[in-house]
Amino acid sequence: MVGALVSVVPLAQGDGFFRERDEADCVQSNDTVCLDWALDNADRYVSPTLEHLLLVGVSVAAGLVIALGLSVLSHRRRWLMPAFLATTGVIYTIPSIALFLLLLPISGRGTTTALIALTLYTLQIIYRNIVTGLANVPDAAKDAGRGMGMTDRQLFWRVEMPLAVPEIIAGLRIATVSTVAIATLAVFAGAGGLGDVIYTEGVQAGVFKTAIVVGSAIAIAMAIAFDVVYIGAQRLLSPWRQVRPV
Amino acid sequence: MSVSAFNPQASVFDSFSGAVDFIFSPRDEVGVGGEVGGLGQVAEFLWTHVWISALALAVAVALTLPIGVYLGHRGSGELLAVAIGNAGRAIPELALIALMIAFVGVGVLNVTIALLILGIPPILTNAFVGIRQVDRDAVEAARGVGMTEFEVIARVELPLAVPTIMGGVRTAAIAIIATATIAPLAGVLTLGDFILNFNVYGDDGLLAGAILVALLALVVELLLAGLQRLLTPRGVMLQREAARAAA
Amino acid sequence: MEVGTAARQEAGEALSVEFREATKRYPGADRDAVERLSLEIPAGDICVLVGPSGCGKTTAMRMANRMVEITEGDIVIGDRSVRDRSPAELRREIGYVIQQIGLFPHRTIAQNIATVPGLIGWDRARAEARAIELLELIGLEPELGERYPAQLSGGQQQRVGVARALAANPGVMLMDEPFGAVDPINRERLQNEFLRLQADLGKTILFVTHDIDEAIKMGDRIAVMRIGGRLAQYATPAELLMAPADGFVEDFVGADRALKRLALMRVSDIDLWQAPLAHVGQATGEVRAKLHGAEVPYALAIDSERRPLGWLSDADLRQETVPARPDTSPDPVLDERDVMRDALSDLLQAETRYAPVVDGEGRIAGVLSVEIISEFLTSDEALTEEHSAAERPLG
Ligand SMILES: Nc1ncnc2c1ncn2[C@@H]1O[C@H](COP(=O)(O)OP(=O)(O)O)[C@@H](O)[C@H]1O
Ligand SMILES: [Mg+2]
Numbered sequence: 108m109v110g111a112l113v114s115v116v117p118l119a120q121g122d123g124f125f126r127e128r129d130e131a132d133c134v135q136s137n138d139t140v141c142l143d144w145a146l147d148n149a150d151r152y153v154s155p156t157l158e159h160l161l162l163v164g165v166s167v168a169a170g171l172v173i174a175l176g177l178s179v180l181s182h183r184r185r186w187l188m189p190a191f192l193a194t195t196g197v198i199y200t201i202p203s204i205a206l207f208l209l210l211l212p213i214s215g216r217g218t219t220t221a222l223i224a225l226t227l228y229t230l231q232i233i234y235r236n237i238v239t240g241l242a243n244v245p246d247a248a249k250d251a252g253r254g255m256g257m258t259d260r261q262l263f264w265r266v267e268m269p270l271a272v273p274e275i276i277a278g279l280r281i282a283t284v285s286t287v288a289i290a291t292l293a294v295f296a297g298a299g300g301l302g303d304v305i306y307t308e309g310v311q312a313g314v315f316k317t318a319i320v321v322g323s324a325i326a327i328a329m330a331i332a333f334d335v336v337y338i339g340a341q342r343l344l345s346p347w348r349q350v351r352p353v
Numbered sequence: 354m355s356v357s358a359f360n361p362q363a364s365v366f367d368s369f370s371g372a373v374d375f376i377f378s379p380r381d382e383v384g385v386g387g388e389v390g391g392l393g394q395v396a397e398f399l400w401t402h403v404w405i406s407a408l409a410l411a412v413a414v415a416l417t418l419p420i421g422v423y424l425g426h427r428g429s430g431e432l433l434a435v436a437i438g439n440a441g442r443a444i445p446e447l448a449l450i451a452l453m454i455a456f457v458g459v460g461v462l463n464v465t466i467a468l469l470i471l472g473i474p475p476i477l478t479n480a481f482v483g484i485r486q487v488d489r490d491a492v493e494a495a496r497g498v499g500m501t502e503f504e505v506i507a508r509v510e511l512p513l514a515v516p517t518i519m520g521g522v523r524t525a526a527i528a529i530i531a532t533a534t535i536a537p538l539a540g541v542l543t544l545g546d547f548i549l550n551f552n553v554y555g556d557d558g559l560l561a562g563a564i565l566v567a568l569l570a571l572v573v574e575l576l577l578a579g580l581q582r583l584l585t586p587r588g589v590m591l592q593r594e595a596a597r598a599a600a
Numbered sequence: 601m602e603v604g605t606a607a608r609q610e611a612g613e614a615l616s617v618e619f620r621e622a623t624k625r626y627p628g629a630d631r632d633a634v635e636r637l638s639l640e641i642p643a644g645d646i647c648v649l650v651g652p653s654g655c656g657k658t659t660a661m662r663m664a665n666r667m668v669e670i671t672e673g674d675i676v677i678g679d680r681s682v683r684d685r686s687p688a689e690l691r692r693e694i695g696y697v698i699q700q701i702g703l704f705p706h707r708t709i710a711q712n713i714a715t716v717p718g719l720i721g722w723d724r725a726r727a728e729a730r731a732i733e734l735l736e737l738i739g740l741e742p743e744l745g746e747r748y749p750a751q752l753s754g755g756q757q758q759r760v761g762v763a764r765a766l767a768a769n770p771g772v773m774l775m776d777e778p779f780g781a782v783d784p785i786n787r788e789r790l791q792n793e794f795l796r797l798q799a800d801l802g803k804t805i806l807f808v809t810h811d812i813d814e815a816i817k818m819g820d821r822i823a824v825m826r827i828g829g830r831l832a833q834y835a836t837p838a839e840l841l842m843a844p845a846d847g848f849v850e851d852f853v854g855a856d857r858a859l860k861r862l863a864l865m866r867v868s869d870i871d872l873w874q875a876p877l878a879h880v881g882q883a884t885g886e887v888r889a890k891l892h893g894a895e896v897p898y899a900l901a902i903d904s905e906r907r908p909l910g911w912l913s914d915a916d917l918r919q920e921t922v923p924a925r926p927d928t929s930p931d932p933v934l935d936e937r938d939v940m941r942d943a944l945s946d947l948l949q950a951e952t953r954y955a956p957v958v959d960g961e962g963r964i965a966g967v968l969s970v971e972i973i974s975e976f977l978t979s980d981e982a983l984t985e986e987h988s989a990a991e992r993p994l995g
Contacts, residue, residue, distance in 0.1 A: 200574045201567040202531030208548060208563035212368035251702025254667055254774075255716050255764075256692035269706045281442065288445040295548070305451050310538055316455045323448035330443035347706045347748040 134317065141317040152304060156325055158218075159300040162290045163329075166222050167283050170229030177230075178237040182263060191234060199231035203289045207296040221298030225290055229282040236278025240271025273345045280337035287330040291322075301326045372560035383555040390558060395544075395565065402543035402569065405536065406529045409465050413472030413525060418518070421480025425514075426506050434481035441474025446532040450539060459539040467539075471532055472525035479521025483514030512586045516593065519581035526577060530570050534562075544569065612769035614643040614804045617664060621673035624659050624829070633659045634829030636673065641821065643771075644802040648819035650809055651852070656829025657808045661774050664806060665694045677772060692716050695765030695773035695803070699780040701757050703749040709735070709760055710745030716768040727767075734763040739793065755786045762794065766801075776808045791817060812853055816841070816860055824849050838864050858977045862941040867934055867957055870976055872966025875900045875954070878912060878922045888917055896954055896967050901926045906963040908933060908956040930956050936965050944973050 133141035145152075181188040198206070206224045214220045244267045252262045294302030304322030309315050342349060374380075379391030424430040453459075453467045487510045495509045511518075534545035547554050547562025554562070582590070619639040625632045634656040641647040649657040662668040664675050666687040675682045682690055703712050713734055714727035722730070732742045738759040749757055758779065765773055778794075779787045795818065798805065809815055815822050816837045824832040824840065826848055833845040841857045841864065844850035854860065875896035878887040880903060887899045901909040901922055910926030932946045934957045947955055947970055959965045 197571065200527055200570050202527070202534055202570050204531065204534050204545070204548065205563040205566040205570070208559055209567060212365045212560065245700075245702065245705070247698060247700030247702035248704050249702075250667075250698060250700075251696065251761075251764075252704070252715075254665060254691055254696035254698070254702075256688045256690070256719055258688050261719070266704055266706075270704075272706075284439070284442045288443060288448075291445040291447040294447075301445075302447055305445075305447055310451050310454060314455050319448070319451045319455045323445065323452055326445050326448060327443055334439065334443070345706070347750065350748045350751050 134315075137313065137316055139316065140320045145317050145321050152321060152325060155299060155301050155304050155322070156329075158298070158303075159287070159290055159326070159329065162218070162221055162225060162293055162298065162300050163283060163286045163333075166225035166286055166290075167229050167233075167279065169222070169226045170233050170282060171279060173226070174230055174233035174237055177234050178241065179263070181238070182241065182267075183259075188238065192238070195227075195231035195234050198227045203228065204292050204295055207292060211296065216297035218298045220296045221290070221293035221300075224296065225286055225293070228289060229286055232282040232285070233275070233278045236274045236281075237271060240274030240278075241267055243274065244270045273341060273348055276337060276341045276344060280334060280341075283333045283337065284330045287326060287333060291326055301329075368556065368560055369564075371557040372564055375554070375557035375561040376565070380557075382553055383551075389554050390561070395561075398542055398544045398546055399565065399569070401541060402530070402533050402536075402545075402566075405461065405465055405541060405543065406468065406526070406533050406573075409468035409529050409533075410472055410522070410526050412465070413469040413476055413529075414522060416469075417473050417476040418480050421477045421518075421521075422484050422506060422511065422514075425481040425484025426502070426510060428485065431481070431485075434478050438474045438478030441471070441478075444471075446471060446528070447535060450532065450535050454539050459541075461541055464533075464536045464539050464541045468529045468532055468536075472529050475521040475524035475528070476518075477521075479517050479524070480514070483517030483521070484510050486517065487513045513589060515585045516581065516589065519577065519584065523574060523577045523581070526573055527570055530566070530573060534566050612771045612803070614802050615678035615771040616643045617641040617647075617772060617804055617806065618676045619660070619663075619673070620676065622660070622663055622670055622675050623672040624656070624663060624668055625671045631828060632656075632671075634663070637825075637829060637831055639823055639831070639834060641804060641806065643804050645820040646798065646805040646807055646818055648807045648809060648815040648822045649825060650812060650815040650819075650822055651825035651832070652827065653810055655825045655827045657810070657825060658776055660825070660829060661776055661806050661808050664772075665691045665696060665774055667691075692720050692768060693770055693772070695770040695775075697761050697765045697773065697775040697778045699777040701761040701781075703757055703760060703764070705749055707748075708745060709740075709747050709749065709752065712749065712760060713745075713764045713767050715764060720768060722768075730767060731763075734766060737766075737797070738763045755782060755790065758782055758790060759793075762797075771804060773803050773805045775805060777810070778807075779814070780809070780811075787814075794818075813860065813863075816863055824852060859941075862944060862973070862977075863939060865940040866936065867938050867940055867943050867968060868936040868965075870940070870968075870972060872957055872968055873954075873972060875956070875967045877902055877906075877964065879904070880909065880922050880924045882922045884912075884917050884919060884922060887912065887922060896969070898954065900930065900956055900964065900967070902964055905961075908958065908964050911954075933958055934968055935960075940973070943968060944970075947973075 131144075133139065134144055177187075177191050181191050201209070203224065206227065207220060210220045210224055214223055248266055248270070249262060252266045257265065290300050291302035291305055293300045294306045301322045304318050304325075309319035309322060312318070375390040376395055377392060379388040379393070381387075382389045421434065424434055449467055449471060450464075453463055457463050484506075491509055491513065492505060495505045500508065533541075533543050534548065536543045537546040537549050544562050544565045547558040547565070551559055617639075618641070619637045621636040621638055622634060623632055623636050624634040637660055639647065649660055651657055659668055663670050664677070664682065666682055666685075670683065677690075677694075703709075704715070707715075710728060710731040713731040714722075717727040717730055731745055735742050735745055740756060740759060740763075744752065744756070749760070752760065758781075762778065765775075779790045782790060791814065807818055809818070819837055821834065822837055822840050823834045826832045832852075833840060833849045835843075835845075838861070840849070840853060841861045844853055844857070850857070873895040876887060876890035876894050876899040878884075878899045878901045880901060891897065891899060899912045899917070901912055901916075901924075903909055903924075908930040909924065910930045911928035912922065913927035916923055916926050932950045932952070932955050934943050934946060934955050936957050936959055938946075943955070947953075947968065953971070954967050954969045957965045957968050
């Protein structure tokens with residue numbers, strides 16, 4: 108609440124905490140971003156950042172595994188696909204903060220709830236991309252594979268899945284970058300992460316500008332870093348897409 | 354702190370029925386003071402949530418759609434459209450609101466602007482991509498029968514791009530509604546107030562807020578999906594169905 | 601394409617294929633897509649399934665490797681019913697080529713070719729060696745093995761499709777409009793290359809096309825099918841052209857079926873005309889005397905080996921003796937082993953009515969004229985009598 112935003116920075120009160128007086132002044136007055144202070148206190152951002160990375164890494168990995176499982180199922184039984192798409196779509200529509208809180212009575216406060224919610228989110232993007240990737244596999248390649256005596260399983264793992272890799276990575280890329288952003292809200296499920304820096308240390312602690320800026324900057328930098336990594340992975344894992352057609 | 358401890362003893366059913374109760378009947382505030390919850394307060398917060406979201410979405414569409422369509426029609430600015438789309442995903446909604454509170458200020462106008470900024474990327478990218486993906490042969494044929502560029506856009510490209518464009522609008526709408534949930538941080542009392550002020554509304558209020566926000570998002574999604582069906586030409590619908598059946 | 605040792609090392613034994621009242625009805629369809637089809641294809645032959653679009657050719661062909669399940673009847677390959685085989689195992693023993701080729705975009709050309717060897721458990725070195733061998737066989741540089749399909753031209757991709765089907769050395773090949781997506785010039789080249797390859801490989805081939813000209817060119821035997829997958833006629837190309845079984849086949853083969861027969865004949869199969877011959881140095885008076893009442897109204901100068909030198913013009917004939925270099929070139933000079941259709945095309949292209957025909961040693965054997973061909977085409981003989989020497993042209 109705005110009313111509660113009195114400018115008190117409880118963390119800035121211990122004595123001997125700051126190396127230089129003017130850094131502490133900067134924090135006290137809170138009318139600009141205290142970059143020097145942030146750098147001197149860099150260690151206080153390490154564990155939120157690691158928590159954040161963990162939330163993103165685990166939920167995207169779990170999302171990939173579950174989405175792959177769903178796609179194997181819906182590949183064998185086509186009628187499952189609309190059901191899966193609709194279900195993951197509905198979950199994706201629920202605003203993330205609401206989803207975190209809806210899970211509280213079920214899985215309690217903490218990292219587990221956050222991971223469940225974030226994983227559910229990634230499902231929609233990853234599953235939809237796998238489905239698209241599989242649908243884009245040329246019919247002729249599938250027919251030829253079958254005609255040469257590949258079993259359904261061989262066709263799936265040797266032809267269809269590898270050809271869907273570019274779309275799958277594109278999906279992972281979107282899912283990961285979105286999850287980096289959404290995971291800031293995990294603070295409302297009591298799961299820490301960079302949301303702790305932005306919200307608890309920033310907004311709640313009298314709108315402490317430095318925390319808000321630093322937390323946001325780390326989150327955005329993390330998203331960009333993931334994006335770059337995925338572009339590299341894309342190149343590496345789909346060499347046939349890199350060639351120039353005649 | 355406005356985060357709930359949630360009583361681990363309470364059953365899931367009790368929690369949700371408490372939340373439903375909170376929605377329908379007012380009760381005493383958790384701390385000191387007046388009454389909270391009940392349909393009256395729910396309606397008040399819901400109304401704020403809806404109108405501020407609708408306003409932000411409308412302005413975002415009005416500002417962005419023409420630009421996206423124009424760029425798509427010209428086939429230029431692809432990098433810009435894609436980059437803005439990517440950037441939109443990378444900026445946390447919490448960070449956007451927090452930065453706004455810290456550096457711009459609170460209040461209805463600021464929140465509306467923050468929300469509409471959030472709506473821009475998906476609308477721009479999808480408008481660009483949607484127009485770009487329209488079969489070039491259809492566009493050439495339209496020019497061939499003597500349509501002006503404006504007519505090409507209005508009669509050929511826009512109708513054919515409806516599904517993709519509406520996809521962008523839906524994404525934007527959901528992002529705006531989701532972010533409007535944390536608008537109470539900036540002094541605009543939406544349904545999110547139930548969530549963010551645990552000290553006032555308690556566990557039941559928190560869960561009630563989550564349920565209401567989720568329902569609102571789903572209803573809006575359904576309405577926009579219906580609108581999309583209305584706007585999509587029948588031929589395009591049939592084509593998409595055929596493609597789906599073949600897949 | 602050079603057919604080297606690789607082709608001769610092919611050991612896959614060609615097997616006969618027999619359709620026994622094979623019938624297919626798709627679920628929900630109210631009539632058979634293929635109805636009681638019976639065909640015997642001797643080992644090592646090319647059997648072409650031809651007919652209008654939608655008549656059931658593809659369905660019939662795909663029943664042979666169980667890409668389509670047989671509803672009733674049977675297909676026997678060698679002496680084993682396909683119904684007793686596991687589909688995957690059966691398919692690995694049958695080459696499969698389709699119009700859209702279906703190369704795997706994510707695998708290199710060599711990996712594509714080595715698909716079936718990989719499936720049946722060859723070790724990598726053997727599969728790789730086989731891929732290189734096949735690249736040579738189809739006339740592509742072995743370096744192309746490292747490329748991806750997107751880096752090859754359409755014609756090259758189609759060749760790779762054939763090589764991939766040959767990789768595990770199948771005795772039987774199924775080819776569904778394999779050259780259908782290629783431009784006419786490349787199609788002709790691919791057809792010729794394939795026929796030369798087949799001359800060495802001797803596979804049993806089931807070849808589907810909707811193009812009667814391709815069927816006549818490629819087939820040892822042709823099965824003409826009508827809508828509903830019913831067999832209208834099963835015959836050699838010559839029989840088909842001479843004696844269409846009914847009105848449907850006659851229409852399908854076309855009003856120009858006599859013309860098509862030219863594709864099956866060699867120049868030596870027809871009675872040639874004779875032109876007055878003039879040896880170099882001979883008195884022109886003798887030559888002029890021979891011109892009266894001759895079948896060909898021009899005299900042809902020949903050398904001491906009886907090789908044609910050229911046609912004598914009026915100016916040539918006004919000289920004392922026959923010159924060594926007549927005014928008019930003898931071209932086009934045809935070989936009596938040429939396919940008649942090509943000979944006609946040479947004549948028309950050169951815009952000349954007469955062309956000398958020579959034997960294997962280049963000696964004059966007679967003169968072919970447009971009139972001879974047109975007389976042949978309008979005679980009953982063209983449509984009824986079997987020409988003894990009508991063997992299939994090889995390119
Ligand atoms: N998978 C299928 N399911 C149902 N009907 C099919 C299927 N494939 C082909 N048909 C029908 O069977 C008939 C024969 O088709 P096809 O064998 O492809 O003919 P062709 O190869 O001679 O053009 C057509 O009427 C076609 O519509
Ligand atoms: Mg066919």
